[in-house]
Every structure is written in structure tokens, then in C-alpha cells.
Amino acid sequence: xxxxxxxxxxxxxxxxxxxxxxxxxxxxxxxxxxxxxxxxxxxxxxxxxxxxxxxxxxxxxxxxxxxxxxxxxxxxxxxxxxxxxxxxxxxxxxxxxxxxxxxxxxxxxxxxxxxxxxxxxxxxxxxxxxxxxxxxxxxxxxxxxxxxxxxx
Numbered sequence: 353x354x355x356x357x358x359x360x361x362x363x364x365x366x367x368x369x370x371x372x373x374x375x376x377x378x379x380x381x382x383x384x385x386x387x388x389x390x391x392x393x394x395x396x397x398x399x400x401x402x403x404x405x406x407x408x409x410x411x412x413x414x415x416x417x418x419x420x421x422x423x424x425x426x427x428x429x430x431x432x433x434x435x436x437x438x439x440x441x442x443x444x445x446x447x448x449x450x451x452x453x454x455x456x457x458x459x460x461x462x463x464x465x466x467x468x469x470x471x472x473x474x475x476x477x478x479x480x481x482x483x484x485x486x487x488x489x490x491x492x493x494x495x496x497x498x499x500x501x502x503x504x
Contacts, residue, residue: 363468448482
């Protein structure tokens with residue numbers, strides 16, 4: 353484990369936040385969050401089921417068009433995520449979200465001992481927290497990250 357991984361918060365980003373951040377222009381909120389991860393300001397936790405969802409979404413031509421991403425860039429992004437994240441193997445099945453497809457984010461958060469789940473999804477945000485892990489919006493997460501860097 354790298355020194356930054358010991359002190360940086362452990363975070364699960366939902367698919368929407370992650371993909372928007374990877375594809376967004378610099379300065380956009382999700383781009384700043386993605387860049388903060390690349391700079392080591394937080395540790396990204398992902399599971400195989402989350403990576404599979406990301407890859408599946410990136411196979412849709414309409415998504416690639418919206419994200420202004422080529423199929424090659426999409427495959428490269430999945431490879432980068434896999435290489436730079438902490439891959440969590442959840443050991444507990446959770447059925448808590450209004451949308452069962454969102455439970456994988458909660459499973460990853462519990463399995464990876466996350467400090468936060470960051471989501472733009474109303475179904476996840478409606479939970480507010482799960483097992484003591486806050487489920488927060490990208491704006492709230494960014495404000496928390498920006499506040500921590502000012503304290504340094």
C-alpha cells in the first residue's frame with residue numbers, strides 16, 4: 353500500500369460520476385473529482401461487477417458519442433481503472449437500494465471499508481448512508497476534498 357493510500361479516504365464512485373469525470377472537460381465538477389483521484393487525493397474502490405457495468409455502458413455507441421470517446425479510449429479507460437483502483441471482492445450480498453442494480457456499490461463500499469459512496473443517483477442518495485458510510489453527492493464530496501486540501 354502506498355503512503356497516500358493509508359491517509360486518503362477510501363471512496364466508491366458510481367458509474368455515472370466516474371464516466372462523466374473521465375470524459376468531462378477540465379474544470380467541470382466530475383472532472384475535478386476524477387483528477388483528484390488521479391492525483392492520489394482519494395483511493396478508488398471498485399468491484400468486478402462495477403467494472404463490468406462500466407465496460408457494458410462504454411459499449412453503447414450513444415454513450416460513447418455523448419462522452420466524446422472512441423472505443424479505443426473506452427477500453428483504455430477500463431484498463432486504467434482496473435490498474436489504479438483497489439479491486440474489492442465483496443463477501444456480503446446486500447439488497448437495500450430501491451434499484452437492485454445499485455446494490456453493487458453498497459457491497460463494494462462495505463467490502464472495501466469505504467469512507468464514502470459518491471453518487472448522482474437518486475436511489476442511492478435517498479439512503480443518505482449505509483452501515484455508517486455516508487452516501488453523498490459529487491458536490492458534497494468535492495467540497496469535502498477541497499476543504500481537506502485547504503487544511504494541509
